[in-house]
Amino acid sequence: MKLTNYFLPVKKDKPKEAEIPSHVLMLRAGMCQQSTSGIYSWLPLGKKVLDKIENITKVEMNNAGAVEILMPTIQPSELWIESGRYQDYGKEMLRIVDRNKKELLYGPTNEELITDIFRNNIQSYKDLPLNLYHVQWKFRDEVRPRFGVMRGREFLMKDAYSFDTNLDNAIKSYNKMFVAYMKLFKKMGLRPIAMKADTGPIGGDLSHEFIILSKTGESNVYFDKSLLEMQELFDKINYNDNLQECIDKYTSFYAATEEKHIPKESKNILGELINTKGIEVGHIFHFGQKYSEPLNATITNENGKNISVYMGSYGVGVSRLVGGIIEANHDSKGIIWPKEVTPFMCSLINLNPDNKECTKISTKLYEYCKENNIDVLLDDSKESIGSKLAIADLIGFPFQIIIGPKGVKTDSYEIKIRKTDTTINSSLNELFNYICKNMV
């Protein structure tokens, strides 16, 4: 993509409304724009990151055997009256009355609707286990929307729902999602920690939150430092392996959010106890028959008995993750995108588009990247050199290649690695090699 054909409305100054780094940086980097309190438009750069996070999530859900569907944003109130949550949800639920005076609502979550789909279509244990997921916009009418997309009102969530014939199988489904979450956050360049968690309005008796550490996180968390080294347990495991063993090993180390923290218990741990802040990016629940009973979602089990199906639900905060990843990856100059979710792999900066040689070399590199499916943003604008370099740091792609009149004369170009802030000088030929080796 050439910058002059793109829409990247960067801002030099810190926007007044933003408190935390990710919010400041998303606004400054032209990734999003608020349309009204807690509701955002995603501009091109933000949309690309959102898509990458969504795709990584979907691929791992598919790997784990979940099947994608798409439920609507607007739901009928009847289902929530059936489950008993219509009143409970209170003011956070955006309630709507349509032209025929029918009560609707903007779904804050989908347990009721998925249970309705299940009961309309599945009657036998033979069709189980089943895990259905979707990625859809949700709405929670927060008292105080803040922190940009981290705590917006309209937000994108991946939510999966598992259906099983009994508790044992339901735990197996839960375990698959536990493992999937450890894998998928890693694939976004993050280091997730799973923690015992409260179940809140979703309910149930078994629940874990997936937390990424960040000074600006809203959750107060306690965990055994050894957990930071346990990710590889999940990297190697396949979904058909013994997941319980792996999860037991992981959860034998202490980790709890504030609500579940038991100081006495945490004092007996072997490793070092860390108390810090974190951002919740995923949450999984087993809640058995909590929804299937009131909604009458029954199946005939292996013994010919009619039972309410066992369920769990599994959420990933897709839009929140964009902010979360920035909270965990930035410096004073801007964002430092992990390769896995970066909107573009490289800023190709033509310092002087009026210089024919600069433009020739830039175009050559640009075409080369395109041929090799490397997503580059060619800065062909007429901004000042200082401004170009500052913008490249702000938008934070992993690599910057700088083409200037001096370099053209001496066949020496700068490659800057955003993360380490190191610079390599390279001839044009070496540059092609470097691109192939590091950016594909």
Added chain:
Amino acid sequence: MKLTNYFLPVKKDKPKEAEIPSHVLMLRAGMCQQSTSGIYSWLPLGKKVLDKIENITKVEMNNAGAVEILMPTIQPSELWIESGRYQDYGKEMLRIVDRNKKELLYGPTNEELITDIFRNNIQSYKDLPLNLYHVQWKFRDEVRPRFGVMRGREFLMKDAYSFDTNLDNAIKSYNKMFVAYMKLFKKMGLRPIAMKADTGPIGGDLSHEFIILSKTGESNVYFDKSLLEMQELFDKINYNDNLQECIDKYTSFYAATEEKHIPKESKNILGELINTKGIEVGHIFHFGQKYSEPLNATITNENGKNISVYMGSYGVGVSRLVGGIIEANHDSKGIIWPKEVTPFMCSLINLNPDNKECTKISTKLYEYCKENNIDVLLDDSKESIGSKLAIADLIGFPFQIIIGPKGVKTDSYEIKIRKTDTTINSSLNELFNYICKNMV
């Protein structure tokens, strides 16, 4: 995908609520399910088609130089009050009051919001032309939702918005979209016809509808038969060519929807006048300064003058197209998917999963397809043979491969082509070749 791991709740009987073939077939093929009047959940098979249509649309929008963003579903009322459409839109607009008594609405279209994004970020002609698009759910509170996803209340639309410095450039942007639409509908396996159209509540002075022909269409259309042969004008053209010439040639033939039809004019045409029914799948508008003036979206032009920006908007009915494509492609047995948008390329039907040889051959073919990135659905269920074959016809993938005990013994397998209802007998070796040649 193996059917036993999938969620494909097919129905044998015609659902009572459905009138037109696409609605009947989508419900019977387990593609979607209504949650409340005019609001649907997309089940796995339906979601796959929706994704394919969305992707084809996006690729062509990108080819035409448009840039993807994502605006939210919920909009503030202020912008609509500014444009003067808040009252005009009447009961079709889903109006919402949030917990702070603020008036919101579920966007039925996005002219106001995109104009707001534009005015907040762009001040100079130097940043134009610009075309921003998104694919997002919309809501229109129809008096009488019907025909399934063809006229639902919550529907998925691709809408693009162009911004230009003057009328000439705005027409160039309009022409690009005209050509893009002719290309993208073709890429969905359709034969679109562009027709002069009314502008309705969007406004403006130049507008075309893109129609696909169907007996069950809601639009009454009149056109010169020769237009059916004019698609190739657009197949060959590139976006940098002289588009006006190409469009002038195409639009010199008579084509108009009912509202724009002039019987006198249509009598003078050279070719045969066809009057039939069609489905509107796209609609493009040039409306100049209709929104930029009231919303004060101004730019400094080349002469240093402050002017209201020239705009157009361009919609593709993504969810409606799923129904539209089925209306144009089905028979008494079920859907006949065009290859371009089919959810799976092939039904691989194991007639007897209890037969070890059948299962061995089926698995071999299944793995082969997976390795070659051919999306197959392996029917490994224990349904009766008759039921399996009926389901394969109903869900309508382009190819069926039938593995039965007799065939295993004689090394002879049936390949059925859904569209022509022809059957080829083939050895296993020939089958691998056939798959490679026809399904990749």
